[in-house]
Amino acid sequence: MTGLRIELRRSTALWAGLLVLVSGTGMLWLVTSESGRWQANSTSAVLELRLPLAYVWALVVGFAAFQGMRDSRSRVTELFTATSRPGWVRLGTLATAVSGVVAVATALLCAGLVARVAFGGGFVSIGFLPLMLTVVLALSSSVLLGLAIGRLLPHPLTVPVALVGTFMLATAAGRAVEARSPGDEISRLALLTPVLAPPNSDLVTTSTSVDLGQVLWFTGLGVTAFLLLVSRSALTRLAALVPAGLALALAVSVLPARYSDVLVNDSIASRLVCDGEVCVGQVHEDRLPVVAAAGRAALAKLAVLPDAPEEVREDTSAMAHLTAPQRDPRVVYVSSQGYPPPLTMTEDQVRLELLAGAGVAGCAAPNSFNTDEGVVRYVTASYFNGGLAELASDPFMWNNDRLRAEIDQAWQRFRARSAREQLDGVAQARQMLLTCQDSALVLDALTGTR
Known part of the structure; x- marks a missing residue:
């Protein structure tokens, strides 16, 4: 313990933790928004840390490499080699001090995020623990790797090369994990870094296979890095690579190859809590009274349709940020995506969102725009509302003169039909939306132009 206390004072361990x-x-403050949804869920908060980890990871490796060059800079390498005390004891104490402080600092950072969520009235569950363990292992093993690199390659360029190289690796890996559809294949090797850009959702987390694969890899990397740090011969250094090789083989066999297997539902946060026929994810339970009132009002309006829906549920699917919302003739889904998110709207705004499309969400993928589909949503919502009204999820169409004119024209054509024809048109549009038929045809059926 005396040696450990000495290393804490004379090494850069405490500075590394502060870094x-x-x-x-x-x-985290720079790359995320104050209104970010990670503040609503402790698991999302720790997952959000994966994005700025590209910078932190590089700084930690560079800082550790600088510390690893201490003996070389002080020109005492031969002196310590000649002492009777085993070199692995002294270097092991140094490694324990620096990696231990970094591990504690990382855990405190994650705990601070969880506390931020708790004190902000957000949802806290044990779901953040696997994510925190992975981040702690990633940074502590990277410290050991940096120390080994600094000791084995004591050159003035070692630190900047290690820092820049780690940052480039992190950014390249982050891009390699990006996807445009759930079925996209991603690089398993990219998941060997702790960097991940999570979607703007508080309902997802990393899958068990990702957590297990990364834990295996970073544990093996840490063991190899420590053995390289204390080794003295080329043979022992070669043998030190075995743990990392085994960990790499095991991790690659466990890690997923498809994006839909990387991010999955947070089973705790997305568990449905209900008020009668209206349900939302547990993480949004505080919004249930508003959604329940709006949902019951919407179901009462939709009851005039044949085979009318009977339930309102939040769409908690993990891939909601990449695919069109779920659709079910019995269920009206509340989207978990959008700006602003429907669950943050007022009761009247939520009611209009549920009535748009006659209780069926649009077929366009997120972050895409379809004019005909937007007009259909406005006309159907206005039919049940008794007059044109702005949809909070699509203010652009409402405030754009050209698009607003298209809404008005479609509304006038629709209102020119008889009451029975209007109801039939809305019912037909609903059935077409359930099967995602061409939006132009849906609009024609709604307004009676075909």
Whole structure:
């Protein structure tokens, strides 16, 4: 313990821990929005840390490499080699001090995010623990790797090369995990870094296979890095690569190859809580009274349709940010996506959102725009509302003169039909939306132009 206390004072261990806390907090503040949804769920908060980790990870490796060059800079390498005390004891104490402080600092950073969520009235569950364990292992093993690199390659360019190389690896890996559809294949090797850009959702987390694969890899990497740090011969250094090789083989066999297997539902946060026939994810339970009132009002309006829906549920699917919303003739889904998210709207706004499309969400993928589909949503919502009204999820169409004119024209054509024809048109549009038929045909059926 005496040696450990000495290393804590004479090494850069405490500074490394402070670097993690300051850089992690600063980068999280810079790259995320104050209105970000990660503040609503402790699991999302720790997952959000994966994005700025590209910068923190690089700084930690570079800082550790600088520390690993201490003996070389002080020109005492031969002196310590000649002492009777085993070199692995002294280097092991140094590694324990630096990696231990970084591990504690990382855990404190994650705990601070969880506390931020708790004190902000957000949802806290044990779902963040696997994510925190992975981040702690990633940074502590990277410290050991940096120390080994600094000791084995004591050159003035070692630190900048290690720092820049780690950052480039992190950014390249982050891009390699991006996808445009749930079925896209991603690089398993990219998942060997702790960097991940999570979607703007508080309902997802990393899958068990991702967590297990990363834990295996970073544990093996840490063991190899420590053995390289304390080794003295080329043979022992070669043998030190075995744990990382085994960990790599095991991790690659466990890690998923499809994006839909990387991010999955947070089973705790997305568990449905209900008020009668209206349900939302547990993480949004505080919004249930508003959604329940709006949902019951919407179901009462939709009851005039044949085979009318009977339930209102939040769409908690993990891939909601990449695919069109779910559709079911018995269920009206509340989208978990959009700006602003429907669950943050007022009761009247939520009611209109549920009535749009006659209780069926649009077929366009997120972050895409379809004019005909937008007009259909406005006309159907206005039919049940008794007059044109703005949809909070699509203010652009409402405030754009050209698009607003298209809405008005479609509304006038629709209102020119008899009451029975209007109801039949809405019912037909609903059935077509359930099967995602061409939006132009849906609009024609609604307004009676075909």
